[in-house]
Amino acid sequence: MHEKCGVVGISLEDRSAARPLYYSLYALQHRGQESAGIVTHDGFQQHSHVEMGLVGDAFDQTDLEQLNGPQGIGHVRYPTSGSVDNSCAQPFSVSFKSGSLGLSHNGNLVNTEELRDQLAEQGHAFTSDGDTEVIAHDLARNLLEEDLIRAVKHTMARIHGSYALTIMHDDTVMGVRDPQGNRPLCIGELDDGYVLASESAAIDTLDGELVRDVKPGELVVLHDDGSGYDTYQLVKTENTAHCFFEHVYFARPDSVIDEELVYEVRRELGRKLWDENGIDSDVVMPVPDSGRSFASGYAEAANEDPNAEGVEFAEGLMKNRYVGRTFIMPTQSERERAVRMKLNPIKSTVEGKTVTLIDDSIVRGTTSTQLVELMRDAGAEEVHVRIGAPPIIAPCYMGIDMASREELIAADQSIEEICEEIQADSLSYLSIDSVAEALSESRTDLCLGCVTGEYPYDIDGEATDRDVDRPGIDTATPADD
Ligand code: SF4
Structure with a gap:
C-alpha cells in the first residue's frame, strides 16, 4: 500500500516560516516520498520551492533562506492521482487577478473529470492532470467574486471526495477538511503562532501543543500575525467517514488522530x-x-x-x-x-x-x-x-x-x-x-470501503454505504450562506 500525502500550514508572528515548515515535512515524510515543497508569503509576494525527492534532498540552506515570510504551506507527496512527475508536485501555486493562491492537498476527489471539463469550457487551462489544480482553479475563480469564506464554501459545494487541504491566499493560511473528515488534519499552537498539519507528530517536532482536530467540513483560518485562528463550520453531515487505515497503517504511532493516539x-x-x-x-x-x-x-x-x-x-x-x-x-x-x-x-x-x-x-x-x-x-x-x-x-x-x-x-x-x-x-x-x-467510533462514522466494497462517496461503478449527496457541479452558487 502506498501512503498518501502530508500537508502543513503555518502562520507565525514575525519569524520565517520556512524552517518550521521544513521540520514539519520531515515529520510527515512517511506520508509521501516522491516530492516535497514549500510555498511562503512575505506580505508582498509568494516564494515557492518544490522538488522531486525526499525532504532532505529537496531543500538546501539557500532554498530555505529564499523562502521568505512568516506564513507558508508545505506538502510531501506520494502520487495518488495525476502523473508521476513534477507537474503534480505540490504545493500547487497560482497567481490570478485577486492575488496569489497556494494549495496542498491530501486525499482524492472523485468528480475531478467533470469539474475539469466544466472549468476548461469556461476558459481555464491546466498544466497537470491532478485534482489539486482543479480545486485551485475553482477556488481562484470564486475568489474573483466572493470573499474568502464564501469562496471556499462554494468550492466545497462543488468538489466531491476526500480532502484535507492547507491553503494560502496571499498571506492568509487556512486548513479545511472534507465534510466527512476522511483525511486527518489538526491544529497546533506554537509559542509565536499556529500550525495546521496532517498529523500531530509534526506539531510535536516544533515543540508545539496539539489544540484539536479540524472538524469535518470545517474551515480554520489562521491569523496573519500568528495570534490565533477563526473557525467556520461550512458544511455539516450526519456521519463522518474517517479512514480507519490511518490508525491501522498509515499514520505515525506517536500521532493523535481524531482524538485517539495511534x-x-x-x-x-x-x-x-x-x-x-x-x-x-x-x-x-x-x-x-x-x-x-x-x-x-x-x-x-x-x-x-x-x-x-x-x-x-x-x-x-x-x-x-x-x-x-x-x-x-x-x-x-x-x-x-x-x-x-x-x-x-x-x-x-x-x-x-x-x-x-x-x-x-x-x-x-x-x-x-x-x-x-x-x-x-x-x-x-x-x-x-x-x-x-x-x-x-x-x-x-x-x-x-x-x-x-x-x-x-x-x-x-x-x-x-x-x-x-x-x-x-x-x-x-x-x-x-x-x-x-x-x-x-461507530461503523457508520468510518470509511470501510476497502474492506466492505461499499464506499462513503458516490463513486462511478461502485456501491455506497450511505446516502451521499454528490454535489451538482453546475450549481453556480453555494447551497446557502
Ligand atoms: S478505509 Fe476508505 S479511505 Fe481508508 S484506505 Fe480504505 S477505502 Fe481508502
Whole structure:
C-alpha cells in the first residue's frame, strides 16, 4: 500500500516560516516520498520551492533562506492521482487577478473529470492532470467574486471526495477538511503562532501543543500575525467517514488522530485480535515495523488470559532499512526477492517453536507467503498469522494506492484459501466491529470501503454505504450562506 500525502500550514508572528515548515515535512515524510515543497508569503509576494525527492534532498540552506515570510504551506507527496512527475508536485501555486493562491492537498476527489471539463469550457487551462489544480482553479475563480469564506464554501459545494487541504491566499493560511473528515488534519499552537498539519507528530517536532482536530467540513483560518485562528463550520453531515487505515497503517504511532493516539489504537487492535482469534504458541512476533504495536497488545492480552499458556514476545525478524520498499519493485519476482532482502529471522527465536506472526494487513499476499516460508526455513514448527485489520477486498478511491482489485489476495478468496496460499498453519483477521470499537467510533462514522466494497462517496461503478449527496457541479452558487 502506498501512503498518501502530508500537508502543513503555518502562520507565525514575525519569524520565517520556512524552517518550521521544513521540520514539519520531515515529520510527515512517511506520508509521501516522491516530492516535497514549500510555498511562503512575505506580505508582498509568494516564494515557492518544490522538488522531486525526499525532504532532505529537496531543500538546501539557500532554498530555505529564499523562502521568505512568516506564513507558508508545505506538502510531501506520494502520487495518488495525476502523473508521476513534477507537474503534480505540490504545493500547487497560482497567481490570478485577486492575488496569489497556494494549495496542498491530501486525499482524492472523485468528480475531478467533470469539474475539469466544466472549468476548461469556461476558459481555464491546466498544466497537470491532478485534482489539486482543479480545486485551485475553482477556488481562484470564486475568489474573483466572493470573499474568502464564501469562496471556499462554494468550492466545497462543488468538489466531491476526500480532502484535507492547507491553503494560502496571499498571506492568509487556512486548513479545511472534507465534510466527512476522511483525511486527518489538526491544529497546533506554537509559542509565536499556529500550525495546521496532517498529523500531530509534526506539531510535536516544533515543540508545539496539539489544540484539536479540524472538524469535518470545517474551515480554520489562521491569523496573519500568528495570534490565533477563526473557525467556520461550512458544511455539516450526519456521519463522518474517517479512514480507519490511518490508525491501522498509515499514520505515525506517536500521532493523535481524531482524538485517539495511534499507538494505543494499534495496541488495542492487537488485544482484540487475541480476544477474537488468539492461538497458543511459544512466540509472538511482529512483522517489523508495522506489526509491532499490534503484537505487543496481542502478547499482553495473551499473557493476561487465565485460560492461555502464556507467550514470549520476541522481535525475531530483523529489518534491513536500506532496501527499497516492496511496492517500487515493478515485477512480482523482484517484489519476492525484496522481501528476502529486507527481512531476516533470528534463528534462535524461531527454531523448534510454534510462532504467531502479527501484521497489520495483507494486500497481495506476497510478503506474507515469503515470511511464512522464512519462518519455516528458520526451523519454526508451526506458523500462525494474525492480521490486525479485516481482509482488504476492494481498492481505495480516496487517495490510497493499494493495488487493483485483481491484485488483492482477499478480493476473491476466502480466509481458508488465503491461509492455504500463504502456507500458514492458521490465519485470522480482525473483525470490522472490533476495529470500530478500538477506534471508539461507530461503523457508520468510518470509511470501510476497502474492506466492505461499499464506499462513503458516490463513486462511478461502485456501491455506497450511505446516502451521499454528490454535489451538482453546475450549481453556480453555494447551497446557502
Ligand atoms: S477505502 Fe480504505 S484506505 Fe481508502 S479511505 Fe476508505 S478505509 Fe481508508
